[in-house]
Amino acid sequence: MRTIICLFSFILSSLLATRQSPNPEIISAKDGEIKIYPVLHSTMAIQYQELTIYLDPYGGKKAFEGVPEANLILITDIHGDHMNLETLNELEAQSTQILAPQAVVDQLTPAFTNLTVLANGETxxxxxVDILAIPMYNLPEDSTSRHPKGRGNGYLLTIGGKRIYISGDTEDIAEMRALKNIDIAFICMNLPYTMTVDAAADAVLDFKPKVVYPFHYRGKGGFSDVESFKRTINVSSDETEVRLINWYPEKE
Structure with a gap:
């Protein structure tokens, strides 16, 4: 297993060494604009005025070339593509403010000194930035769950008057379907870790974000069919715009 992980890290490093800096998505907001940089998988940077948030920093420092330095980091869960200690160390994030669930904080070393714990339902x-921790978990809720309810956080951010939902690793749970007035949503879809494309589309049709970005869509069998996700939404609703951007440097 260690050999496989090392090989994957080597391949990822090689790919990132040749990639260009990610181009940001631009969202009009109150008193300025929000820039969203897709970095890798579920890793992104969100910039608004003087604030830059990194979500689930992963991929090493190289992945963040051309991206503004973070002054706030949000982490969703303990898995290595979300809480990646190597990347945090390379980014020299020991004194950067980090917000995360307790399970993540428990795995950070004492070198990280600026930590805020947020549990599901807390704000x-x-x-x-107003931050609400949204549950993220697998269905059914049983002992086989890779993501048990209460361990990790999705996040609802209010920035520049915009409500931005970041799903974390989850399935089409009731808490997602109950969301209201979402301007931008980032929705995962990869098996066997989160949910199917069809389940993700069905949930989105329920809570009707104005704009949705599929992300975290590489699973055990490869990449999920995000074009199918877009077609399903387009056929069924004119209330949600699906935007497809590339989260994987090997696809460039």
Whole structure:
């Protein structure tokens, strides 16, 4: 297993060595614009005015070339493509403010000194951003779950008057379907870790975000069919715009 992980890290490093800096998505917001940089898989940077948030930093420092430095980091869960200690160390994030669930904080070393714990259903305001921790978990809720309810967080951010939902590793749970007035949503879809394309589309049709980005769509069998996800939404609703962007440097 260690050999496989090392080989994957070597391949990933080689791919990132030749990739160009990610181009940001631009979202109009109050008093400016929000820039969203797709970095890798579920890793992104969100920039608004003087604030830059990294979500689930992964891929090493190389992945963030051309991306503004973070002054806030959000982490969703303990798995290595979300809580990646090597990347956090390369980014020298030991004193950067990090918000995460307790399970993540428990795995960070004492070198990380600026930590805020947020549990499902809790809210906080950090550097002008309102943050609500949304549950993320697998269905059915049983002992086989890769993501048990309560361990990890999805996040609902309010930035520049925009409500941005980041699903984390989840299935089409009731808490997602109950969301209201979402401007931008990032929705995972990869088996066997999260949900199918059809389940993701069905949930999106329920909560009707204005814009949705598929992300975290590489699974055990390869890449999920995000074009099919887009077609399903387009056929069924004119309330949600699906935007497809590339989260994987090997696809460039």
């Amino acid at each position: 906080t305001s950090i550097q002008g």
